[in-house]
Amino acid sequence: xxxxxxxxxxxxxxxxxLLAPLRHANxxxxxRFVRTIVEVHTDVGLVGLxxxxxGGESAEASIRGLTRYLQGHNxxxxxxxxxxxxxxxxxxYNNRTQLHAAIEFACLDIMGQFLGVPVCxxxxxxxxxxxxxxxxxxxxxxxxxxxxxxxxxxxxVDEALAVKxxxxxxxxxxxxxxxxxxxxxxxxxxxxxxxxxxxVRYDPNSVLSVEQAIRFGHAIEDxxxxxxxxxxxxxxxxxxVREKVNIPLSTNxxxxxxxxxxxxxxxxxxxxxxxxxxxWGGIRPCIKAAGxxxxxxxxxxxxxxxxxxxxxxTMLHMGAVLxxxxxxxxxxxxxxxxxxxxxxxxxxxxxxxxxxxxxGLGVKLDRDRVAHYxxxxxxxxxxxxxxxxDRDDWYALVPNENWADPAKPASAGASxxx
Numbered sequence: 152x153x154x155x156x157x158x159x160x161x162x163x164x165x166x167x168x169l170l171a172p173l174r175h176a177n178x179x180x181x182x183r184f185v186r187t188i189v190e191v192h193t194d195v196g197l198v199g200l201x202x203x204x205x206g207g208e209s210a211e212a213s214i215r216g217l218t219r220y221l222q223g224h225n226x227x228x229x230x231x232x233x234x235x236x237x238x239x240x241x242x243x244y245n246n247r248t249q250l251h252a253a254i255e256f257a258c259l260d261i262m263g264q265f266l267g268v269p270v271c272x273x274x275x276x277x278x279x280x281x282x283x284x285x286x287x288x289x290x291x292x293x294x295x296x297x298x299x300x301x302x303x304x305x306x307x308v309d310e311a312l313a314v315k316x317x318x319x320x321x322x323x324x325x326x327x328x329x330x331x332x333x334x335x336x337x338x339x340x341x342x343x344x345x346x347x348x349x350x351v352r353y354d355p356n357s358v359l360s361v362e363q364a365i366r367f368g369h370a371i372e373d374x375x376x377x378x379x380x381x382x383x384x385x386x387x388x389x390x391x392v393r394e395k396v397n398i399p400l401s402t403n404x405x406x407x408x409x410x411x412x413x414x415x416x417x418x419x420x421x422x423x424x425x426x427x428x429x430x431w432g433g434i435r436p437c438i439k440a441a442g443x444x445x446x447x448x449x450x451x452x453x454x455x456x457x458x459x460x461x462x463x464x465t466m467l468h469m470g471a472v473l474x475x476x477x478x479x480x481x482x483x484x485x486x487x488x489x490x491x492x493x494x495x496x497x498x499x500x501x502x503x504x505x506x507x508x509x510x511g512l513g514v515k516l517d518r519d520r521v522a523h524y525x526x527x528x529x530x531x532x533x534x535x536x537x538x539x540x541d542r543d544d545w546y547a548l549v550p551n552e553n554w555a556d557p558a559k560p561a562s563a564g565a566s567x568x569x
Contacts, residue, residue, distance in 0.1 A: 152267075152456060153227075154225045154227055155193035155194060155195040155197055155225070155261060155265055156193060156194045156222075156223050156224065156225060156226075157191055157192070157193055157194060157221045157222060157223065157224045157225075157226060157386065158194050158222065159190050159192040159193070159218060159222075160189065160190070160192070160217055160221065161189070161190045161213060161215070161219045162187050162188070162189055162190075162205030162210065162214035162215055162253070162256050162526045163187070163190075163211070163521060164185065164186075164187050164188075164207055164210065164211060164525065165185070165186055165187075165188055165206065165224075165459075165491055165521060165524035165525050166183045166184070166206070166240065166524055166527040166528040166530075167183060167184050167409075167468060167487060167488070167489060167490065167491060167524050168487075168488040168489060168505035168527075169180065169182055169184065169185050169294075169486050169487060169488060170299050170488055171291040171293060171294040171298070171299025171300065171301075171486075171504075172290060172291060172292040172294065172295065172486070173289040173291055173329065173483070173486060173526045173558045174291060174292065174324050174326075174327065174329045174357055174539060175289070175356055176294065176326075176327070176328025176356030176357070176358040176547060176551065177356060177536065177537045177541060177547045178535065178536055178538045178539050178547065179292065179442065179535040179536075179538070179539045180457065180534075180536070181404075181534040181540055182292075182294060182295070183209075183491070183527075183531065183534075183543070184205065184457050184459065184483070184531050185205060185528065185534070186202055186204060186206060186457075186459050187202070187203045187205060187206045187210045187211060187214060187253070187461075188200070188202060188204070188459075188461065188491065188516070188521060189201035189202060189203060189214055189253045189254065189256075189257055189260065190516075191221075191226065191254060191260075191261065192395070193226065193261055193568045194218050195265070197261050197264050197265060198261075198360075199226065199256070199257030199258055199260035199261035199264070199511070199512075200212060200256065200257055200260050200362075200461045200512060200514065200515075200516065201252070201253035201254055201255070201256035201257070201260075202256065202458070202459055202462040202465075203249055203250070203252070203253040203429065203562050204249070204429065204456055205533070206456060206528055206532055206533060207528075207532070210293070210309060210455040211289070211405050212489045213247075213250055214250065214253065214254075217236060217250060217254060218353070220235050220237065221236075221254070221433075222237060225301070225558075226257075226258035226261045226356070227258070227262050227265075229258060229259075229435060230253075231254065231549070232254065232255065232258060233251060233432075236250060236254060237251050237432065240481065241363060244468075246320060248408075248430070248431075249429050249430070249431040249443070251431075251432045251433060252428060252429045252431070252432050252433045253429075255432070255433035255434065255435065256428070256433065256434070256461065256462070256512065257434075257466075259273060259434060259468075259512070260511040261511065262376060262511070263510045263511035263512065263513075264425060264473055264510045264511040265336060265556065266320070266380070266510070267510050268510055269468065269507060269508055269509065269511065269512075269513055269548040270434070270455065270464075270468040270511060270513070271323055271463075271471040271472050271506060272503040272513055274435070274438060274468065274472045275435065275438075276363075276472065277309050277469055277471045277472060277506060278471065278472060278473070279470070279476075279506070279507065280505060280506055281503035281505050282466070282470035282501070282503060282504055282506065283321075283322075283452070283479040283480065283502050284320065284322075284470065284479055284480050284481070284482045284484075284485075284499065284502060284503065285320060285322040285323060285324045285352065285479045285480070285481055285482075286311060286314045286315065286318070286320035286323045286324065286327045286485075286502065287324050287455065287481055287482060287485070287486075288301070288310060288311055288314070288323060288324065288326065288342070288482060289305065289325075290302060290307070290330065291310075291327045291440070293344075294539070300560070301323075302557055302560060303557065304337055304341045304356070305462045306327070307341070307342050308340045308341050308342055308345045310496060311323050311342045311345060311346055311369070311537040312345055312346070313439040314347070314485060315346060315349070317401070317500040317532060318485055318499040318502060318518060319382035319499060319502040319503075320349075320498065320499075320502045321350070321479075322349060322351070322377060322478075322479045322502075323342060323343075323344060323346050323349055323350075323351050323352070324352035324353070324354060324380075324481060325339050325353050325354070326352075326354055327339070327350070327353055327354060327355040327356070327553060328355035328356040328357075328358040328359070329437065329554075329555055330554055330555050330557045331556075332355070332359060332363055332366075332367055332554075334557050335353075335355070336367060336370055336371070337470040337518055339351070339353050339371065340370075340371065340374070343371075343374045343375070344384045348375065349375070350374055350375045350376070350377045351374055351375060351377070351399035352376065352377045352378060352380055352401075353367075353371065353376075353379060353382075353529035354380035354381055355367075355381070355382060356548060356550055357381045357382070357383055357384040357404055357405075357442070357557065358384075358403075358547065358548070358550055358551035359436060359550055360550035360567045361383050361384050361388050361392060362389050363380075363383075364382035364383040364388075364396075364492075365391075365392055365393045365395045365396055365548065367382065367391060368382065368395070368397075368398055369395075369396060369398030371398070372396070372397050372398060372551045376398045376399075377399075377401075377452075377478055377479075377533075378398060378400060378422065378423045378450070378452075379392075379398045379399070379400050379401070379479075380400075380401045380402070380403075380413075380425070381401070381402050381403065381404050381446060382400070383550070384404070384405070384503075384549050384550075385405060385539070386406075386411070386414060386415065386418075386421075387419055387420070387443040389402065389405060390418070390419070392418035393420060393421070393422070393513055395420070399423055399450065400420070400421050400422050400423070400532035401421060401422065401423035401424070401425055401452065402421045402423075402424065402425060402428065403425035403427055403454040404443070405420070405421065406421055406424050407427070407430045407431060408431070409436075409439075409440065409443075412424065412440060412443055413488070414543070415449075416447050416449070417524075421449075422449065422450055423451065423454070424440065424444055424449055424450070424451050424452075425448065425451075425452050425481070426440055426441060426451055426452070426453055426454060427454035427456050427501055428455075428458060428462065428465040428466060428469060428491040429456050429462065430454070434465050434469050435466060437469055438458055438469065438472065438473065439471050441475060442478075444475065445474075445475045447563035450475075450477060450478065451473065451475055451476060451478070451484070452476070452477075452479070452481065453466050453469065453470050453476070453480035453481060454476050454481055455480070455481040455482045455483050456481050456485075458482065458483060458484060459487070459490055459491055459492070460490040460491060460492035460511065460514050461491075461492065461514060463482065463484055463497065463504070464507055464512040464513055464514045465512065466480060466482070467504060467505075467507060468506060468507070468512065468543050470506070471506040479502070482504075484496070484497070484504075487497065489520065489524075490517075490520070491516060491520045491521050491524055492505040492514045492517055492520075493514070493515045493516070493517045493518060494517075495517075495520075502539045505528035509543050511565040527538050539555075540550075542555065
């Protein structure tokens, strides 16, 4: 049977609403996720789907610009694809890791459709039918209806209990680095107490100093922690914290490629590697990295970088095939108000999402939703991820000494995110 060949690559920027704006150590998601939807067309009529963070003319042009490299390429030749796009020997000038990820997703989708099997079957076969997720809690601005704010300790506890009741989560992760660490310590301990025997995680996005991270780590050692995620910046900073704190450390910032993984194996700084199908350049690099971690007995988990349904499908197929996936996955997904795939948002059942069983990634675009959210992007545009819409004069520091004040809600005159 003649294999398919790539004929065209198309990109569409979309803006999909969140239930409320999500705050983080670098700024905020301003009430929506901006993503680029990628479609890889073939000469046999099959279309593979990919997804990438960000959007706009430059993102779309970057994707479309790969067409001249890939026209006529057999999407099953994934190693050749990697060298055509990334060319590791030229990576100093040509870092296309996330572009490669979006195209790899689409090529795996094409392969699965062509062979009539789900992507997980191409990756070694399932060891689980569902992938469990953590709740992934954020401090949040209120939405345009004045709802959804998470600023106080009480609001955080209420949100944790609400999503636990709604989706069945039994692990709870707090994205910190927004308020002073003393306040976030109080909030995190209150949340951990409220969820009882459930496990917890804290992630301040690397903005604590080493000394702040050690102090915070000591103050939570008695809790049921999965791990302490990116408390400070850099391998050496993480190494110093790891020497002093009796909690496993995890990262999605300082070990996101194989050279960094090798360094961490030789001189350990991190115990749990968070594998992101975008940051690592695709599903297959994550699976390769998971094999290295299995060999050297490092933990792994699945990281989230703000996914819609296409990337969520890549996370599910990856999670389905990793025998050493001992921790629940992260996902921003339950913060979305809608999705661009047929059927809308995938459901959580007892804190887990079922691995798609249809050929390929197992998701299809809802063309009406794509058109609507493409128009929303044209209307709203992007937003500066590294800015908080209610702190115009603020910018991220490492370590962060410019904390927000949780006692002060957003001013009435501030620009409210939509």
